[in-house]
Amino acid sequence: MAAIGTSEGVQRMLADMREGVLQGRVPARIFNDQEIFDLERDKLFSTAWCFLAHESEIPKNGDYVVRYIANNSIIVVRDEHGNLTASLNMCRHRGNMMCKSEMGNASHFRCSYHGWVYKNSGELIGVPYFKEGYEGKLDRKQWGLVKVRIDTYAGLIFGTLDPDAPSLDEYLGGFQFYLDIYLKQGAGGSEVHGPPDHWVAETDWKICAENFSGDGYHTPVAHQFGFHLGYFPSSGATHSEGWAVHIPDKGHSIGLGHTPGMPPFFGYPDQLVEQMRASLSPEQMEVFSKTRTAVGSVFPNLSFLIQPFSLVPGEPGVRFCTMRLWHPIGPGRMEMWSWCLVPKDASDEYKEEAYKAYTLAFGQAGTFEQDDFENWTRVTRAAGSTAVRGVEFPYVMGLDRPRLDDFPGPGYAVSPYVTDTNFRNLWSTWLDYLTREV
Amino acid sequence: MGLATTRGVDREVRESIREFLYLESLALDERRFRDWLEAFAEDARYEIPVRVTREKFSEWELSPTSRIFDDTKETLEVRVKRLETDFAWSEQPPSRTRHFITNIVVRPTDEADEFLALSNCLVYRSRGEETTPSLFSAQRRDLLRRADEGDGCGWLIVHRWAALDQAVVNAHNMSIFI
Ligand code: FES
Ligand SMILES: [Fe+2]
Numbered sequence: 001m002a003a004i005g006t007s008e009g010v011q012r013m014l015a016d017m018r019e020g021v022l023q024g025r026v027p028a029r030i031f032n033d034q035e036i037f038d039l040e041r042d043k044l045f046s047t048a049w050c051f052l053a054h055e056s057e058i059p060k061n062g063d064y065v066v067r068y069i070a071n072n073s074i075i076v077v078r079d080e081h082g083n084l085t086a087s088l089n090m091c092r093h094r095g096n097m098m099c100k101s102e103m104g105n106a107s108h109f110r111c112s113y114h115g116w117v118y119k120n121s122g123e124l125i126g127v128p129y130f131k132e133g134y135e136g137k138l139d140r141k142q143w144g145l146v147k148v149r150i151d152t153y154a155g156l157i158f159g160t161l162d163p164d165a166p167s168l169d170e171y172l173g174g175f176q177f178y179l180d181i182y183l184k185q186g187a188g189g190s191e192v193h194g195p196p197d198h199w200v201a202e203t204d205w206k207i208c209a210e211n212f213s214g215d216g217y218h219t220p221v222a223h224q225f226g227f228h229l230g231y232f233p234s235s236g237a238t239h240s241e242g243w244a245v246h247i248p249d250k251g252h253s254i255g256l257g258h259t260p261g262m263p264p265f266f267g268y269p270d271q272l273v274e275q276m277r278a279s280l281s282p283e284q285m286e287v288f289s290k291t292r293t294a295v296g297s298v299f300p301n302l303s304f305l306i307q308p309f310s311l312v313p314g315e316p317g318v319r320f321c322t323m324r325l326w327h328p329i330g331p332g333r334m335e336m337w338s339w340c341l342v343p344k345d346a347s348d349e350y351k352e353e354a355y356k357a358y359t360l361a362f363g364q365a366g367t368f369e370q371d372d373f374e375n376w377t378r379v380t381r382a383a384g385s386t387a388v389r390g391v392e393f394p395y396v397m398g399l400d401r402p403r404l405d406d407f408p409g410p411g412y413a414v415s416p417y418v419t420d421t422n423f424r425n426l427w428s429t430w431l432d433y434l435t436r437e438v
Numbered sequence: 439m440g441l442a443t444t445r446g447v448d449r450e451v452r453e454s455i456r457e458f459l460y461l462e463s464l465a466l467d468e469r470r471f472r473d474w475l476e477a478f479a480e481d482a483r484y485e486i487p488v489r490v491t492r493e494k495f496s497e498w499e500l501s502p503t504s505r506i507f508d509d510t511k512e513t514l515e516v517r518v519k520r521l522e523t524d525f526a527w528s529e530q531p532p533s534r535t536r537h538f539i540t541n542i543v544v545r546p547t548d549e550a551d552e553f554l555a556l557s558n559c560l561v562y563r564s565r566g567e568e569t570t571p572s573l574f575s576a577q578r579r580d581l582l583r584r585a586d587e588g589d590g591c592g593w594l595i596v597h598r599w600a601a602l603d604q605a606v607v608n609a610h611n612m613s614i615f616i
Contacts, residue, residue: 100491100493101490101491101492101493101496102490102491102492102605103490103492104492104493104496193503193504194488194501194502194503194504195488195490195501195503195504196488196504197488197504197506198605198606199606199607199608199609199610200606200607200608200610201610201611202610203610222527224523224525225520225523225525225526228523228525229516229519229520229523231516311512311513311516335606340504355503355505355508356508356509356510356513359505359506359507359508359509360508360509360513360516360517363506364506364607364609364611364612365486365506365507365611365612365613367516367517367520367526369611370526370527370528370529370611370612370613371526371527371528373528373610373611374527374528374610374611374613375527377610
């Protein structure tokens with residue numbers, strides 16, 4: 001059932017899409033449409049587990065960052081006891097915004113309107129004129145900041161607006177196996193190199209989420225310079241090699257691209273390659289050691305990428321890791337958040353090198369990122385144009401490829417890396433949320 | 439320190455640094471990226487830190503660790519080589535830029551042949567048929583070294599540091615240079 005207010009046209013489109021996705025067809029219109037945006041806000045972002053922050057962004061008691069789920073501003077805090085908590089960034093008295101900066105450290109938050117004071121964990125502890133005005137009768141326990149349910153996996157803090165949502169563990173549904181390549185770099189795990197770079201783009205978040213669900217197909221063309229000038233250690237002839245894996249009905253996916261002949265975890269310093277054996281299971285080692293590119297997404301809008309950038313053409317280069325959030329702010333409009341994750345235990349020298357490689361390739365001045373957004377803003381514009389209503393895109397690549405039955409990791413794995421298999425699962429999961437009764 | 443003066447820098451140095459900054463931005467606006475690259479010393483750094491909205495009196499507003507650009511001359515050359523192909527899609531067709539450089543203040547450093555040049559930089563960038571341009575407003579802090587006789591136009595950039603005034607930049611990419 002569609003939400004009240006959704007037009008018949010959109011309801012029909014979604015109903016047709018149910019059949020279409022399985023056969024490899026997706027309507028263009030979903031990538032830039034006001035009604036779809038509204039449905040996503042009400043049915044998807046209101047129930048899914050959405051990424052808020054990495055624990056290493058708030059290492060000390062009192063550290064906080066302000067983040068978003070759909071149009072909700074949320075304070076994510078490490079409280080005075082070291083526990084992680086999250087609350088809506090809104091004063092419970094009349095709704096003023098509590099934190100006006102992106103990050104900081106505070107034991108208490110004081111509202112700049114009438115002066116209510118909260119502990120950083122959200123409990124209301126100070127009310128001006130409590131005796132004179134409220135005659136001592138306001139029950140402070142009832143009027144704390146509105147809590148947001150959170151949970152973590154390997155440093156990632158997720159939140160959900162749905163108190164009845166299944167656990168994060170169940171939501172991730174085995175995808176943790178693949179997240180480890182990004183989150184368990186070396187013995188000490190991963191940490192952010194610094195606060196994220198963020199900017200606004202006239203792009204629909206879903207185009208990016210799909211791309212980072214394993215679109216190895218675009219790389220040789222969209223990032224042709226990397227191949228042509230030798231900065232990206234892959235070649236057109238072998239680029240399709242590797243695996244694509246997704247978790248059925250959960251929407252999470254990863255693409256694992258291979259470059260034949262390269263040593264395990266190439267682009268990492270030797271010491272880190274050694275440490276990977278300790279931080280990963282034998283099955284994970286089997287899946288990841290050959291990987292040149294690991295490009296994956298947690299449904300709906302959190303993505304990761306590991307790949308090398310080589311300043312010397314022909315050499316393995318330096319491996320870096322980026323984490324990104326495609327935050328929708330309107331139909332066909334998003335705010336992009338981009339972090340660099342570095343192995344906590346690696347040398348400062350490698351961290352700096354990896355960070356340099358990251359900024360050269362990703363972030364708003366990154367050479368790969370620039371090209372991606374150039375394409376994505378054009379796709380978005382086309383999807384919002386009237387003649388495109390009713391036009392569908394083909395998602396038939398790999399439709400008849402059998403599932404690999406001896407693949408060592410969980411989920412549904414196929415080969416080669418270049419395929420639409422992950423995307424069909426992504427869009428059918430998306431459809432499950434949008435057509436669900438809330 | 440009050441309004442620190444630029445005493446100790448003679449007029450001729452100030453004039454030639456000002457002209458250097460104008461010529462350098464002209465190279466960018468005319469898309470002569472090779473010429474632009476030659477304005478950098480071999481050991482040059484090119485940095486744009488990430489700006490974060492913070493409370494007043496916070497330790498920093500420009501991240502000490504996060505950068506939008508974190509380049510050396512070698513990586514700037516990677517960017518330039520890319521722009522010299524016809525498949526640097528973010529610049530195909532190319533942006534039209536105009537760099538407005540004002541408020542130049544030149545200060546001496548401990549090195550006799552190196553000076554610090556502060557300037558305001560406003561970059562107007564127009565792309566394709568878009569009617570809304572991107573605007574980047576930044577403070578630049580350039581460490582300049584006097585070039586050898588006959589080398590370029592008198593100065594080399596040893597360190598360019600530019601801080602954007604927006605914390606959330608309203609442009610889909612920064613495929614241009616500040
Ligand atoms: S709105 Fe915060 S105290 Fe009144
Ligand atoms: Fe890409």
